[in-house]
Amino acid sequence: MADLRLEILKSSRDGTNGHITVTCRIRDDSDPVTGVGALEICGIDPLELVAKYNGDPQAWLAVMGREMAERHRQRTAVVADLSKLTGKSVDIG
Numbered sequence: 720m721a722d723l724r725l726e727i728l729k730s731s732r733d734g735t736n737g738h739i740t741v742t743c744r745i746r747d748d749s750d751p752v753t754g755v756g757a758l759e760i761c762g763i764d765p766l767e768l769v770a771k772y773n774g775d776p777q778a779w780l781a782v783m784g785r786e787m788a789e790r791h792r793q794r795t796a797v798v799a800d801l802s803k804l805t806g807k808s809v810d811i812g
Contacts, residue, residue: 722749722750724748725743725745725746727742730742738762738765739765742760744758747795
């Protein structure tokens with residue numbers, strides 16, 4: 720099983736225009752400290768889903784999940800860098 724997973728917490732479709740929205744986050748099972756990623760709300764128009772992903776929501780979620788995983792890795796790296804500064808002072812000029 721992969722350490723990083725896209726966890727879909729909620730999905731919905733707008734009744735007027737059909738826009739599809741999902742609320743999701745990355746889960747990193749290998750890291751108990753920063754393992755739960757930030758919530759993100761992502762959306763796609765059904766026609767775009769058909770045009771770009773042949774109507775396959777799994778394909779869209781896979782692409783979106785990889786993009787979210789990269790942002791999660793960047794956020795985790797920043798948190799790690801900032802944690803090294805705990806108890807230190809920083810010259811500000």
